[in-house]
Amino acid sequence: MAGYDDYTNGYHDASSSGPRINIRDHNEKTIDFVLSNTTLSLANSLRRTMLAEIPTLAIDLVEIETNTSVLADEFLAHRMGLLPLSTRGVEETLYTRDCDCDEFCDNCSAILRLHVANRTLDQNLKVFARDLVVERIDGSAVHDPRPRNDAGLVLDQNELPPRAFPIIMDPAGEGPLICKLRKGQEIRLRCIVKKGIAKEHAKWAPTAAIGFEYDPHNKLRHTTLWYEGDDAKAEWPESKNRDWEEPEQEGQRFDYNAEPDQFFINLEGTGVMHPDQVFHAGISTLQLKLGQVIQQLQGLTVEGKEIGGGAAGGDGAFTPPAEPMAVDMGGGTAYGSGTAYGGGGRTPGYGQTTAYGGTTPAYGGGGGAGGQGTAYGGQTPAYGAGSGSAYGAGMGGATPYGQRPGY
Amino acid sequence: MANDIVYEGDMPRQAKKRSGELPFGHASYHAGYSTVKDPRTGPNIGPQNLDIDTVPDRYELYLLGEGEKKVTFEQETRVPHAALFTFNKEDHTLGNLLRDKLSRSEHVLFAAYQVPHPLFAVFKLRVQTDGEIAPKDAVIQACNELVQELQSLDQEFTKEWELKKIADTANA
Numbered sequence: 001m002a003g004y005d006d007y008t009n010g011y012h013d014a015s016s017s018g019p020r021i022n023i024r025d026h027n028e029k030t031i032d033f034v035l036s037n038t039t040l041s042l043a044n045s046l047r048r049t050m051l052a053e054i055p056t057l058a059i060d061l062v063e064i065e066t067n068t069s070v071l072a073d074e075f076l077a078h079r080m081g082l083l084p085l086s087t088r089g090v091e092e093t094l095y096t097r098d099c100d101c102d103e104f105c106d107n108c109s110a111i112l113r114l115h116v117a118n119r120t121l122d123q124n125l126k127v128f129a130r131d132l133v134v135e136r137i138d139g140s141a142v143h144d145p146r147p148r149n150d151a152g153l154v155l156d157q158n159e160l161p162p163r164a165f166p167i168i169m170d171p172a173g174e175g176p177l178i179c180k181l182r183k184g185q186e187i188r189l190r191c192i193v194k195k196g197i198a199k200e201h202a203k204w205a206p207t208a209a210i211g212f213e214y215d216p217h218n219k220l221r222h223t224t225l226w227y228e229g230d231d232a233k234a235e236w237p238e239s240k241n242r243d244w245e246e247p248e249q250e251g252q253r254f255d256y257n258a259e260p261d262q263f264f265i266n267l268e269g270t271g272v273m274h275p276d277q278v279f280h281a282g283i284s285t286l287q288l289k290l291g292q293v294i295q296q297l298q299g300l301t302v303e304g305k306e307i308g309g310g311a312a313g314g315d316g317a318f319t320p321p322a323e324p325m326a327v328d329m330g331g332g333t334a335y336g337s338g339t340a341y342g343g344g345g346r347t348p349g350y351g352q353t354t355a356y357g358g359t360t361p362a363y364g365g366g367g368g369a370g371g372q373g374t375a376y377g378g379q380t381p382a383y384g385a386g387s388g389s390a391y392g393a394g395m396g397g398a399t400p401y402g403q404r405p406g407y
Numbered sequence: 408m409a410n411d412i413v414y415e416g417d418m419p420r421q422a423k424k425r426s427g428e429l430p431f432g433h434a435s436y437h438a439g440y441s442t443v444k445d446p447r448t449g450p451n452i453g454p455q456n457l458d459i460d461t462v463p464d465r466y467e468l469y470l471l472g473e474g475e476k477k478v479t480f481e482q483e484t485r486v487p488h489a490a491l492f493t494f495n496k497e498d499h500t501l502g503n504l505l506r507d508k509l510s511r512s513e514h515v516l517f518a519a520y521q522v523p524h525p526l527f528a529v530f531k532l533r534v535q536t537d538g539e540i541a542p543k544d545a546v547i548q549a550c551n552e553l554v555q556e557l558q559s560l561d562q563e564f565t566k567e568w569e570l571k572k573i574a575d576t577a578n579a
């Protein structure tokens with residue numbers, strides 16, 4: 001243990017390049033860590049991405065067959081939407097808008113069925129998330145292979161259930177309460193689970209909250225503390241991160257060039273994926289965003305025209321810088337010679353690809369392999385060579401924007 | 408009901424509000440500026456007129472519209488080595504990240520971004536370089552560096568996480 005502490009204490013070491021992480025505490029839902037040796041902008045962008053742009057699964061459509069409970073249909077549908085569902089296998093799941101099915105299918109959705117009736121009970125019958133039955137489109141039930149004890153409870157709570165199974169974390173194994181049924185009341189519904197991101201609806205958020213703090217002693221003066229008496233310090237509680245940084249020295253001059261370097265992050269997930277997965281998914285989503293920008297910009301000349309497009313031909317004499325650029329793209333860049341732009345004259349097809357859909361499976365493939373190879377980096381040019389490229393015509397072309405089934 | 412509006416000459420009669428009906432001329436009222444060109448949006452930003460019907464679909468925040476490009480840019484004519492990039496369906500997450508990275512580049516003289524209107528998922532990034540490198544290439548370089556930085560962060564996290572797990576099992 002001592003050796004481990006020695007190791008993590010090295011996170012202050014400024015000589016090492018690249019961001020540093022020191023995990024202070026963690027449990028099945030939360031990680032508390034210190035991110036250092038990076039910029040505020042990167043830390044904040046990562047935070048924003050983890051909050052709003054990680055693809056997860058949630059109930060998107062609810063078909064109500066019977067509802068004689070006291071809750072209105074739309075009320076019930078909203079409650080269903082907020083149930084946390086396992087994101088295991090979300091990388092392989094397509095967005096319905098990118099799927100080539102007519103409405104929805106097993107590749108882009110999952111079905112949850114709920115049929116509960118209180119026929120004889122005099123007390124109210126509670127309906128829990130555990131009562132949901134996961135089905136395929138053809139109606140066959142999906143089996144949860146996790147080992148269970150004699151009481152029917154899952155042995156390893158840390159293991160995520162299969163795709164779209166409700167997340168049940170309470171010791172009784174009931175899951176969230178959906179509604180209560182009096183004698184004679186019944187609900188029977190079919191829910192369609194879809195992939196989405198929290199920017200569209202918060203039900204797709206993998207995080208419950210992300211605590212984010214830097215500069216606990218306010219040495220940078222990014223915060224102006226409100227105070228009503230004489231001393232702001234006396235009225236404000238000190239941050240629990242105060243011991244991680246040196247307090248301001250008396251009479252110290254203000255350093256105008258100082259920048260925040262250490263970020264205290266408390267990443268709390270909802271349980272739909274493990275918190276470390278949330279972190280990795282956040283990084284890859286942000287990398288994907290940047291990759292799209294690189295991809296798009298490499299298809300433009302220095303003047304902002306499309307390479308090989310109709311516009312470039314017209315002012316050919318006017319664009320000598322475009323020539324070395326084109327050569328550069330072929331040979332010199334990390335993206336290899338076989339970029340989608342090589343063909344010229346054709347739009348890269350990127351415009352038709354959706355921001356997340358088509359590209360995600362390919363990315364998941366790269367990241368899932370242990371996170372070693374960069375998806376965009378020099379060693380593994382994910383954009384290269386046409387056939388393996390996520391941005392190739394195959395997937396991109398298959399998702400015309402006009403049709404968005406499901407909307 | 409709408410047919411019994413009687414016109415007197417060219418002028419419509421004064422609005423008579425019947426119960427449950429909007430006054431005359433309000434039937435096609437838009438909660439916005441349907442045909443007004445908003446000067447704030449400028450060229451090549453999303454829709455040219457702020458046509459706000461009701462609540463826009465949420466997917467418009469992150470899905471590129473038909474024929475829309477993720478990034479376009481125009482060179483500035485009055486300042487050398489400067490360009491104005493327009494990012495579609497992106498927000499502060501990318502804008503601030505790129506701005507910060509660019510402003511740390513030795514070849515970049517100026518980098519700033521703005522979100523012209525909060526209802527449109529668009530931001531504009533202005534980059535001016537010293538001429539050693541084109542603004543476009545500065546942005547590409549910034550993106551590449553960020554991807555690398557995120558990659559090393561990912562590996563660092565994996566390493567720390569595995570170490571933490573080993574330490575936990577050793578304790579238990």
